[in-house]
Amino acid sequence: MIKTNSLSRMPSRHALRLGAYAVMAVVFLVPKVLWAQGAGQFEQPPIINATQLLPESALSGPGFHVEQQVPTNGAMGQYTIVADASVFQDDAGTYRVESLDLLKIRLSEIPAIADLENVSKTGVFANALAQSAERPVAAAANMVIHPMDTVTGLPSGIGSLFGRVTMGAGEIASSASNSFGSGKAAGQAGNATMTALGYDQVRRDLAKKLHVDPYSSDPILTKKLNSVAWVMFSARLTVDAAMMAVPGSIIISGVEFTNDLVYQKPKGDLIIFVQKKLQNFGLSQGEIATFISNSAVPLSLQVSVVEDLEALGDIPGRRAAAVDLGSMMTEYQARFLATSIRMLNQWGQQKSPITQIQAPGVLVAHDQNGTVIVPAPVDYVSWTPRIAAFVTTPELLALQHRVLWIPAKMTPLARQQLEANGWSVHESAQP
Numbered sequence: 001m002i003k004t005n006s007l008s009r010m011p012s013r014h015a016l017r018l019g020a021y022a023v024m025a026v027v028f029l030v031p032k033v034l035w036a037q038g039a040g041q042f043e044q045p046p047i048i049n050a051t052q053l054l055p056e057s058a059l060s061g062p063g064f065h066v067e068q069q070v071p072t073n074g075a076m077g078q079y080t081i082v083a084d085a086s087v088f089q090d091d092a093g094t095y096r097v098e099s100l101d102l103l104k105i106r107l108s109e110i111p112a113i114a115d116l117e118n119v120s121k122t123g124v125f126a127n128a129l130a131q132s133a134e135r136p137v138a139a140a141a142n143m144v145i146h147p148m149d150t151v152t153g154l155p156s157g158i159g160s161l162f163g164r165v166t167m168g169a170g171e172i173a174s175s176a177s178n179s180f181g182s183g184k185a186a187g188q189a190g191n192a193t194m195t196a197l198g199y200d201q202v203r204r205d206l207a208k209k210l211h212v213d214p215y216s217s218d219p220i221l222t223k224k225l226n227s228v229a230w231v232m233f234s235a236r237l238t239v240d241a242a243m244m245a246v247p248g249s250i251i252i253s254g255v256e257f258t259n260d261l262v263y264q265k266p267k268g269d270l271i272i273f274v275q276k277k278l279q280n281f282g283l284s285q286g287e288i289a290t291f292i293s294n295s296a297v298p299l300s301l302q303v304s305v306v307e308d309l310e311a312l313g314d315i316p317g318r319r320a321a322a323v324d325l326g327s328m329m330t331e332y333q334a335r336f337l338a339t340s341i342r343m344l345n346q347w348g349q350q351k352s353p354i355t356q357i358q359a360p361g362v363l364v365a366h367d368q369n370g371t372v373i374v375p376a377p378v379d380y381v382s383w384t385p386r387i388a389a390f391v392t393t394p395e396l397l398a399l400q401h402r403v404l405w406i407p408a409k410m411t412p413l414a415r416q417q418l419e420a421n422g423w424s425v426h427e428s429a430q431p
Helices: 085-091 100-119 123-134 136-143 169-179 184-197 199-210 219-235 239-244 267-280 285-293 299-312 318-326 331-350 385-391 412-420
Strands: 034-037 040-043 047-049 064-066 069-071 079-083 093-097 354-358 364-367 372-375 402-405 423-426
Touching: 040 412, 064 100, 079 085, 079 100, 085 100, 093 100, 100 199, 100 219, 100 239, 100 331, 123 219, 123 239, 199 219, 199 239, 219 239, 267 285, 267 299, 285 318, 299 318, 299 331, 318 331, 318 354, 331 354, 331 364, 331 372, 385 412, 412 423
Parallel strands: 372 402, 402 423
Antiparallel strands: 034 040, 047 069, 064 079, 079 093, 354 364, 364 372
C-alpha cells in the first residue's frame, strides 16, 4: 500500500518499446467518452464503482473502507483504502493500491492487523511483555528485520510491461540493495540469530494462525507481527494462548495465504530453496542474486513462482521469464508476471502443455497444439491508444491462433477491435 501523504514519486526506470511483446485488453463496462485519434476511436479510461469488481461486503469493515470511486489507467484499477485509528492507530490514513490482486491481499490482512492490535491490549500480553523485559536476550530484538521500504510508489505500473526496455542486472541489483536501506546487513545477521533462538518459528506460527503471509510487503502488518511475535518469543507465550485471550479473533476475509512452505521452513531454507530452483533454470549467480535480493518480489512470491516455473518444464523461455521477474521494479509488476506464469501452468495442465514462452514484457506462450496464449491478469482495461498499439504490433499479428486469456470481461468495442485483428478472447478464469 502507498500512504499518500508519505511517499513521493520517483522517475520511471522503464521505457516503452513497440515490438515483440504482448497485449492485454479487458474491461467490465463500456465507457461513455470516446475520442478520435489516428485511424480509430479509443475509450477514455473511466472512473468506475468498486462494487463492479468486488462485493460490497468486502469493501468495508472494522477500521477501514475502500472508496467507491476507482480510477482506471487503461489496464488496472487504482484503489484507495481509508484506514482509521480504531484499528490502525498511528498508521491511520489513506493508502493506494494499483491492482485488484494486491488489493485483495491487503484487505485480507486487515483482520490480522486488528487481531494483533487486540492481542497487544490483553492482560495475557501485558504479563508476557513484563516477562520479556527480564529475558537476557531481549537486546536482540533490535536485530529483527524491519519492514522493507515499499517500492510501490514508483510510477512504473503494469502498463510499462507492454514494451519495456530490460535493465541490466547490475543496475537492478544495485537498486534492490538500496531499497533495503542502511540496516540491511545488520538485519540479515539479526535474522540468522533470531532463527537460531526460535523467534523466527514463533513469528511464522503466528502468521499461520492469522492466515497471512509472514513475508508480506505490508509494512503495517510486518511491524505489528514483529512486535507481538518478539514479546511472545521472549516470554515463551504460545500462539494459541495469545489468540485465545482475544474473543472473536481470527476473522478471515477475502484471500487466504496457503503456501505451507513459508510456514514450515525458516527464511534461510526458503532462500536456498529458491536459489536451487533458479540454478536449475540456468540463471547465473548474478541473476540469482538480483532475483533473491529484489524487494519488489516478496520471498513468499519467489517460492510460489519458482514452483510454477518448475511445473512448466524445461521449455524455451523459462529462464528468460525468471530473469524478467527478478528485474521487476514494483510488486505490482512482479505479481502480474507471477500470475501470468501460474495461468500458463494452469493452461498446460488443463488444455495443452506449454512448449515455449517469450519474455521479457507481457508473456507470450505457445502450446503443443500450436495455440499462442497471452495471459493478462488485468483489472479493467479500456480500448486506449497504448492497448491498440500492442494489439496491432506486426510481430504479434504474424502469429496464428492467438488467444488473449483474461480473468474478466471486456467492452464491445475492445472485443470488436480484437476480433477484427484476428484475436480470440478467452474471458473465463479457467483455461
